[in-house]
Amino acid sequence: MTRRMETVFEASRPGRKGYALPELDVPAVDCRTALGKACRGKPPRLPEMAEVDVVRHFTRLSKLNYSVDEGFYPLGSCTMKYNPKVNEVAARMPGFARLHPLQPEETAQGAMKLLFDLGAMLAEITGMDAVTLQPAAGAHGEQTGLMLIKAWHESRGDAKRTKVIVPDSAHGTNPASAAVTGFETVEVASDDEGMVDLGSLEAILDDTVAALMLTNPNTLGIFEKHILELTEAVHRAGGLVYYDGANLNAIMGKARPGDMGFDVLHLNLHKTFGTPHGGGGPGAGPVGVKAELEPFLPSPVVVHKGGRYTFTGKDERPRSIGRVRSFYGNFGVLVKAYAYIRALGPEGLKEASEMSVLNANYLAKKLGGLYPLAHKGHCMHEFVLNGGPLKHETGVSTLDVAKAVIEAGFHPPTIYFPLIVPEALMVEPTETESVETLDRFADAMEEIVAKARSEGPEAFRGLPTTTPISRPDETTAARNPILRWQFGE
Template identity: 55%
Template sequence: MDETLKVIEPLLIELSVPGRRGFKFAASDVPRAQEPDSAIRREGGVLLPQASELDTVRHFTRLASMTFGVDMGPYPLGSCTMKYNPKLNEACASLDGFTALHPLQDEDTVQGALELMYRMQESLSELVGMPCCTLAPCAGAHGEYTGLKIIRSYFHDKGQSNRNRILIPVSAHGTNPASANVNGFEVVEVASSSDGLVDMDDLRSKLDENTAALMLTNPNTLGLFETDILEISRLVHEKGGLMYYDGANFNALMGWARPGDMGFDVVHLNLHKTFSTPHGGGGPGSGPVLAKEHLRPFVPRPTVVRHKSDGRYALSWGRGRRRTKVCAFWGNFLVVVRAYAYILAMGSDGLRAASTYAVLNANYLRVSMQDIFSPAYGSLCKHEFVLGLARFREETGVSALDMAKGLIDLGFHPPTMYFPTIVHEALMFEPTESESKDTLDSLSQAMHSLCETARTDAGALHGAPVGTIIGRVDEVRAVKQPVLKYQED
């Protein structure tokens, strides 16, 4: 550890006092057993913190106070749907009847949990317009992995293993090509047209008998609805390929349009985006996958079924075939509980309203900033939009990063920076439906004032943020001299 640096909050291990403990177990009420064989036994100890309960509570509470969450302030982070995480969700997910449940209990003892999962499957099916659902994937990328696995198994089963290519727009999230690669597919990029949508000519030229699927986010990462979507689906299907819907941006369309009706065959959703479950500083998420009927045999197991005869719920492993599985048990169940609470609270009209106001907020924010910045592409956006600050940077020397850091000083979490890569100096705003008109007005004012600062005192922004507990970090040092764990002096 570099001793010349000032330490804001020491690691708990640096605050340790030998002999201190923060938790006590009851004394053993059974005899000591014979020790494990010496070949197996671990000798000696390792260094972990030695702290009292209060030491630990204060340390982590201080760490929490050094962390910005949705509960602290506006979080217009594009593509991440940082909507409010209702406290009701937490109350539901912390019920003892769920938290204390073992995944391998007999099914008659977990009927409530299975019913909740079944109802969740049914609700999501209705929302996307596809009949098959698995709640197993633990995150969006895990959903992509699972959805592409379904596609691979489908073509394998049909004897079309030649279908080894996944078409992906150049504007797509990085996870799309990564997921394709992880599944052993070859990635073919599809160009964007001058209006920011799928370039239809390029798509036609790249579709062939080796196409397994087109992966598409709709609205896309520019926040624009792919208006040729029905024609796109027709073309892909005509060539024998399948349509994969990345649900990252589904918060734009709930109750307004369904991937199933647009011609998609497989979709993953992000419960931690669209369905208000907390992001947890990076996870846990949940990425359910839904598919059309012809893909049912290839959906990983188990899924929850309801027996018509007696109304009982059960985990179904399917008939015969191979047992496929993508995670340890049944997925991130407690995340599913939260999302189900949200669906119940919002209902049919409420979910539609969430999308309506998410789109209204994005457009209102877009328009309120249009005198200083216009979106890189398009006008009417869906739930998010992307500004390109390339010219602004040329004029002022102030980068998208500087603007983002400047927003921090004004109390906002920055928008997503430098994505999608087809836009230079990109800032991607997604206000979500949670933010009020007042908040959007103050965000717009903040952007205006930063713009003004950029033209009068650009240097001030290069040094932003100044009001935070630390300044800009040395990322190069982090890579060149990696310190990835506590090291004893």
């Protein structure tokens, strides 16, 4: 694949087309007569291509991507597990893909049952009382969850709760979601084990705190051992506790956020429940709540009564925060997650979590000889390597290492996150990888570190060499943005 990849705009030739419509079987209408000046003047410069050329273009484009279907993708915090193919078949069944969201409820009972059952299963897995499937992504779920918290405090006439506490190890979406729902973020420090420091938390808890947001296992891949004390402290101060479900993959069937004292949570079906990431979406970010927050859930909600499924009307949910998205969420994604849970069953879900933890600990031990680990003892489903000493010793940065991992034929781990570990490499192998894959990755990492020690940073500057492009100039891209095809080119 050495040929320059042209754009569809370069490939376009006037007069080509890749479609055919049936002959118009009713009298034609002249656009200008019907629409007047609202009729389009200058046509959009969309590509003009034959079907074969469109298919070849996008097939060639696809080959420039690395994917889970191709190989190991240990991107920490992203849970890049294998995405079962049967789920794709399920979502494409005409009885799902060809459903109009507003068609009569009596003609959509199967879809509504699926929504109802999926919500119930997610509630069971997380220990929550009710679930909304409406949010379209994890960040959207966070935003929805924080809106629920805001509505709950408002309903109690408690208007002074303007702060959300977020650990310094948290995902960047946590403070951003707090900000977009009108909260001010307060950071709480982690202790030397990477856990939230109970004393530091208690020191900042007061009657202005609306909520604490936590990821558990946290972003260092360890379970907060004082979780019950932490949630109790927040509740004592009149706040609620939010669970960021990014790391749920470690604990299905082992522990439930609902039992840890969490009041609201979001899940990432595209992480934990095997739906594909699609290069950035569509995902789904359902939100689960405890009973006292249930009245505030986005409407509509599917209810089951008298042997029928119905969507609640607007008037039935007077305390609802309203909608956060049109219709019922990313339904096609929900079908895939439903199929995933049905395929695994309770034992399979538990096994997925257990194997994710076993794989992570195995790989952590293998890599622990190369890098200091950011955690002590055992990790959960992921772990963080401290790239600081290697950089100090050899001048080879974590970015250089990531590019060398690409050269070795793997997707790199998440890099420079969490922020509390210098030159961090965050590794999440997931349960769907074999021990041979983990061994191969560990061998590659060993070679990379050896190369860093023997040859220094110069040997990394040109990496990767085997990919469609070498390192891109991101500074110029941001300084002088070219965000669309320049037709004059």
